[in-house]
Amino acid sequence: xxxxxxxxxxxVKPGGSLRLSCAASxxxxxxxxxxxxxQAPGKGLEWLSYISSSGNNMFYVDSVKGRFTISRDNAxxxxxxxxxxxxxxxxxxxxxxxxxxxxxxxxxxxWGQGTKVTVSx
Amino acid sequence: xIQMTQSPSTLSASVGDRVIITCRAxxxxxxxxxxxxxxxxxxxKLLIYKASTLESGVPSRFSGSGSGTEFTLTISSLxxxxxxxxxxxxxxxxxxxFGQGTKVEIK
Numbered sequence: 001x002x003x004x005x006x007x008x009x010x011x012v013k014p015g016g017s018l019r020l021s022c023a024a025s026x027x028x029x030x031x032x033x034x035x036x037x038x039q040a041p042g043k044g045l046e047w048l049s050y051i052s053s054s055g056n057n058m059f060y061v062d063s064v065k066g067r068f069t070i071s072r073d074n075a076x077x078x079x080x081x082x083x084x085x086x087x088x089x090x091x092x093x094x095x096x097x098x099x100x101x102x103x104x105x106x107x108x109x110x111w112g113q114g115t116k117v118t119v120s121x
Numbered sequence: 122x123i124q125m126t127q128s129p130s131t132l133s134a135s136v137g138d139r140v141i142i143t144c145r146a147x148x149x150x151x152x153x154x155x156x157x158x159x160x161x162x163x164x165x166k167l168l169i170y171k172a173s174t175l176e177s178g179v180p181s182r183f184s185g186s187g188s189g190t191e192f193t194l195t196i197s198s199l200x201x202x203x204x205x206x207x208x209x210x211x212x213x214x215x216x217x218x219f220g221q222g223t224k225v226e227i228k
Contacts, residue, residue, distance in 0.1 A: 035217075045157075045165065045208055045219040059215040062122075095164055105212045107155035109176065111164035 002026030009115030022096030144209035
């Protein structure tokens with residue numbers, strides 16, 4: 001069925017690294033731009049990063065710029081988030097999300113279940 | 122960056138009540154606004170896109186309005202399944218941002 005499934009979360013020490021994955025199925029992954037969004041415990045949603053359908057264009061929110069890298073492998077129907085220099089404030093549930101449209105920026109109509117990242121010594 | 126401000130932060134209401142949540146953008150976003158519903162431990166669910174278009178499968182008691190900087194989400198008759206947290210989000214320009222959320226509680 002049509003779904004996104006995140007993996008790769010866990011406990012990591014401050015300054016450490018983690019790579020999140022998002023496996024897509026049930027739709028033509030290579031047609032869609034993709035995004036990462038996170039939610040700290042008890043807090044609201046924070047958009048983190050965008051990658052174009054081809055993987056040639058990326059955007060980041062300032063709070064993760066230079067530390068996080070978004071990438072994709074269309075042959076594997078997979079989206080990734082490489083997280084380096086992790087800080088306690090990066091502790092959150094991380095979601096991948098797909099927009100409604102393949103043609104233009106749009107609201108997110110498909111979300112994964114989320115993967116939890118805890119940054120603590 | 123465009124800031125999104127929701128009000129109220131918390132809302133206490135009863136089943137059958139009409140509920141209105143407001144979202145203000147720090148600059149004009151035209152109609153590039155979405156509303157999501159989130160329940161504890163779950164991913165957000167899209168309710169409204171392009172400010173006023175109901176996502177397929179979403180009950181018609183949900184409606185959205187507004188353009189520019191002022192937007193509202195209205196639930197015409199609150200149902201037990203509607204007690205949740207609601208977020209607005211703009212997708213006018215990067216970085217996309219969400220409002221801080223409005224928790225709808227049982228009165």
